[in-house]
Amino acid sequence: MYRVQNLKKTLLIFLLILSGYNLKSQNLSTEIEFIDYYFENGSPLKWKIVNDTLVISLLPDYQRETLNRQTDHWYFKIMGKRDTRIKLTIEKMLPDVYNGRPATDWWNYKTGIPCYVSYDNKIWQPLKTTTLPGKEIFLEFTMESEEVYLARLPVYTTSHLNSLINRIKDTKDISVFQIGKTPEKRPLEIIWLGNPGAKNQIVLRARAHPWEPGGNWVLEGLIDEFIRENGKGKFKNFCFSILPMANMDGVVRGMTRFNVSGMDLNRTWDKAPDSLLCPENFAFENYIKDLIKKGKPPVLVVDFHNDDKGDIHLTKRDKKDVQFIQNMQRFEKLMREHTSFSESFRYAWSDDGQPDVWTINNGLYSRCKLESFVYELNANWITGLGKIPSATDWKVIGKGLLYVFYEYYSLQK
Ligand SMILES: [Zn+2]
Numbered sequence: 105m106y107r108v109q110n111l112k113k114t115l116l117i118f119l120l121i122l123s124g125y126n127l128k129s130q131n132l133s134t135e136i137e138f139i140d141y142y143f144e145n146g147s148p149l150k151w152k153i154v155n156d157t158l159v160i161s162l163l164p165d166y167q168r169e170t171l172n173r174q175t176d177h178w179y180f181k182i183m184g185k186r187d188t189r190i191k192l193t194i195e196k197m198l199p200d201v202y203n204g205r206p207a208t209d210w211w212n213y214k215t216g217i218p219c220y221v222s223y224d225n226k227i228w229q230p231l232k233t234t235t236l237p238g239k240e241i242f243l244e245f246t247m248e249s250e251e252v253y254l255a256r257l258p259v260y261t262t263s264h265l266n267s268l269i270n271r272i273k274d275t276k277d278i279s280v281f282q283i284g285k286t287p288e289k290r291p292l293e294i295i296w297l298g299n300p301g302a303k304n305q306i307v308l309r310a311r312a313h314p315w316e317p318g319g320n321w322v323l324e325g326l327i328d329e330f331i332r333e334n335g336k337g338k339f340k341n342f343c344f345s346i347l348p349m350a351n352m353d354g355v356v357r358g359m360t361r362f363n364v365s366g367m368d369l370n371r372t373w374d375k376a377p378d379s380l381l382c383p384e385n386f387a388f389e390n391y392i393k394d395l396i397k398k399g400k401p402p403v404l405v406v407d408f409h410n411d412d413k414g415d416i417h418l419t420k421r422d423k424k425d426v427q428f429i430q431n432m433q434r435f436e437k438l439m440r441e442h443t444s445f446s447e448s449f450r451y452a453w454s455d456d457g458q459p460d461v462w463t464i465n466n467g468l469y470s471r472c473k474l475e476s477f478v479y480e481l482n483a484n485w486i487t488g489l490g491k492i493p494s495a496t497d498w499k500v501i502g503k504g505l506l507y508v509f510y511e512y513y514s515l516q517k
Pocket of ligand 1: 370410
């Protein structure tokens with residue numbers, strides 16, 4: 105018995121020496137070959153190796169005329185030796201500035217900011233991170249291959265969008281057409297599902313903010329379900345006009361929030377958009393105005409975003425608008441029945457109709473009398489499913505959302 109215990113002790117000491125030797129033998133400077141972010145949607149960054157930790161510093165993008173800046177997107181590839189143990193911190197090179205004030209809470213989401221890892225640049229697995237006192241995000245993992253991609257969220261670029269369009273464009277009741285161009289002359293295309301003369305015109309937009317791909321995945325799910333069910337004539341009273349990637353330049357360049365002219369596509373909707381600085385909004389608003397002119401005003405406009413909370417933000421309304429409250433309660437009930445939505449519908453009341461922030465929904469209601477809301481998908485956690493979101497989870501929300509629209513407008517008096 106004594107000898108067995110002694111043997112175990114010797115073995116343990118041997119293993120400890122071996123693991124200590126291994127730790128000492130790894131030198132990150134020689135194990136890592138290169139950090140590559142020179143591809144579409146790759147995030148501008150600086151990198152260095154300090155005390156065997158890879159330190160990534162992300163660059164912000166800036167809003168025109170204000171001191172606002174934001175840094176929330178990362179997407180890069182680590183190239184190095186397989187089986188390397190990577191210790192990594194991700195930091196913002198400059199603190200964010202939001203509404204003219206320094207923001208402090210961007211990395212401090214209570215369940216932790218996930219970092220998505222992929223070895224094929226297609227399938228993304230979330231890793232949990234911890235936030236260090238200096239507000240850096242920290243994570244540690246072993247490289248299972250010589251190349252590993254890291255991203256803030258499951259990546260959706262113009263390549264994904266182009267393959268979606270190529271896949272669906274010849275399908276019955278679907279057409280794709282250009283409504284304008286981005287500042288860098290990329291085509292802004294509307295995907296049209298359903299019957300153009302239909303009573304229920306629903307307009308959907310995603311990716312006003314480049315770091316927020318959730319809406320793209322939701323829309324893919326909605327489109328796929330539409331195609332699957334459309335043959336039965338179910339959606340003959342519906343037409344969906346979808347602008348899937350409003351801030352396409354920002355997505356290509358791996359930016360966080362603004363367009364390449366420094367405009368926030370979900371702000372300053374109190375006035376008509378500037379055709380040169382903000383052609384994405386200019387084209388989108390003209391498209392909506394054309395629908396109104398044709399006597400087919402949208403019954404609803406939804407703008408998809410990602411944030412740390414996951415609420416639906418309703419337009420600022422008169423508190424006495426009982427019909428509006430009843431409608432939204434019915435919509436909310438359907439959302440909870442058909443999707444994993446479990447967060448809140450945020451009402452905003454006013455006596456003078458003047459919102460504090462001129463987001464798209466407030467602008468479209470105030471200037472065009474259209475019903476509209478901003479749907480923020482929680483980027484870190486889907487409470488209704490109790491998990492970190494995946495692209496598939498968001499597609500399933502899109503599928504459910506199609507039936508929310510269908511039931512809400514089919515059964516409306
Ligand atoms: Zn947003």
